[in-house]
Amino acid sequence: MLQTGKTDSQRVEFGKRIRKLRRDKGWTLAQVAQLSGLAVSTISKAERGIIALTYDRLAQLANGLGADMAAFFDARGTRFEDGAFAVARKAEFSRQETNNHVYEMLFPELRQKAMIPVMGTLKAHDILDFEEFVRHPGQEFLVVLEGAVTVHLEGRDPVVLQQGDSIYFDSSRGHLYASSGETDARILVVCAGQR
Template structure:
């Protein structure tokens, strides 16, 4: 039995994988920053396991490194081929935790998927805990599985969703999710990248 303190830290594992992908290309932090549009300090902190990146920053980094987003979570992924299928059993995911979200990246061993499915939890917090809106090319679907979620969309009134409610939107528009109650909410999110993403 593995002791919890001996379990690998997801941020540390992610950081090692990011450093390996950058090293495979022979690129400096500055080169990755230029290609991705992220700050050198952000990439450096992610590599050292100091911070976790939100989906929009993961997407930027994947584009900058010219890798599938799933490559951050599994070095031995295989491309999804026409006619194939995959099953994700309960608990089969790669965890990515930020200050406000816990992402459970589904199918981390499948590369070149047309969409990125994620389950997760929204920590019970207030809107003021967010630094800025999240935005990334493409479209996004969210369904609330448990609890309540408030979706903040730039230049629009917030939308309150209860268990079973869903929303679909252009993810290039600034958006944020927050638990609408005093407990964490469970969600399923599916992101589809936009052209050139």
């Protein structure tokens, strides 16, 4: 787990990238709020590094800004071209930490990927620690690398996944992941159908 000071500085740098993308377009916070569906206060707090956005809110913000989500994780970037390939070595990722998750965005330097691969840690929490279901366009794949995970899908009974188990679902359905035990769980998630 990261020390708080390092997490805070990463969140501030993340916020600076969001602010730069907005200012490069010449847009106000209110304009981005209207385009993304997020509250002005949410965007402002994210830009100042006060809060970290969850994946669904990052997707909303990227859509509103007309930006590739990877640009939030890495200011540099090149388009992924046909016939290209990329290798990510262990610990080569950009990190974003929320109260419930640690996101490790793989290949943040590549723009316009057909899939968004994210490694992560689900902090050991009770489902009550989550405010609401997450939903975003596309499809989602999750595999449990370590520990056990309970996947809550809106309108369905929870599904418990053990190490090596996986699930594939329509991510526009409300969903939550939570560590099933008293320890953190490691996962790999791949989202497709949005950039």
